[in-house]
Amino acid sequence: MAQRLTDRQLECLRLSATMTDKDIGRHLGISHHTVSLHVREAMRRLQVPSRKAALRLIASDPLYGPDAIAPRAGPVPVQFAPGDPVDDMEAMIGASARTWPLPPPPRRSVRLGLILLFAAVAALITVGIVNVVFGAVGTLAAHAPPNAILTPD
Structure with missing residues (x-):
C-alpha cells in the first residue's frame, strides 16, 4: 500500500460498501460531496481505479483487519447535514419508511x-x-x- 488512509477516509470507504454517498453524509453529519472527496482520495492513495477494488484491497490488508467492510446493521439513523433541505414528512416518519428515494x-x-x-x-x-x-x-x-x-x- 502506497500511503496510509486517514480514519475518515477509511470510514467513508467502508461505509460505501453498503451505502450511498448521501446516506454516508447523513450518517456522519457531513456533506455528500465531502464523502465523495474522502473516497476518491482513498482510492488515489491505494492506487486503485474503483471503490470495489479499494474495498478488496483493504479487506486483504492486515493493517486494516478482516472487518474492513462493516456489515450494515439495521436502518441508518437519520442525521441531516448542515444546509440540506429537510422534508417535514421524512423527518416525521424517518428515511427508512420510504421505498423509493424522492427528490x-x-x-x-x-x-x-x-x-x-x-x-x-x-x-x-x-x-x-x-x-x-x-x-x-x-x-x-x-x-x-x-x-x-x-x-x-
Whole structure:
C-alpha cells in the first residue's frame, strides 16, 4: 500500500460498501460531496481505479483487519447535514419508511414563483381571448343589416 488512509477516509470507504454517498453524509453529519472527496482520495492513495477494488484491497490488508467492510446493521439513523433541505414528512416518519428515494420538494419561494407565473400566463391568455371575441363581435356588428340589431329607443 502506497500511503496510509486517514480514519475518515477509511470510514467513508467502508461505509460505501453498503451505502450511498448521501446516506454516508447523513450518517456522519457531513456533506455528500465531502464523502465523495474522502473516497476518491482513498482510492488515489491505494492506487486503485474503483471503490470495489479499494474495498478488496483493504479487506486483504492486515493493517486494516478482516472487518474492513462493516456489515450494515439495521436502518441508518437519520442525521441531516448542515444546509440540506429537510422534508417535514421524512423527518416525521424517518428515511427508512420510504421505498423509493424522492427528490426534496421545491422550496416555498420556487413554488410561489411558479404559481405567480402560471397565474400571469393564464391572465394574458384570458385577456387575449376576450379581445378576440370582442373584435369578432364588433366586426360582425359593422357588417350586419341596420335592422338586425335591436336597440332600446
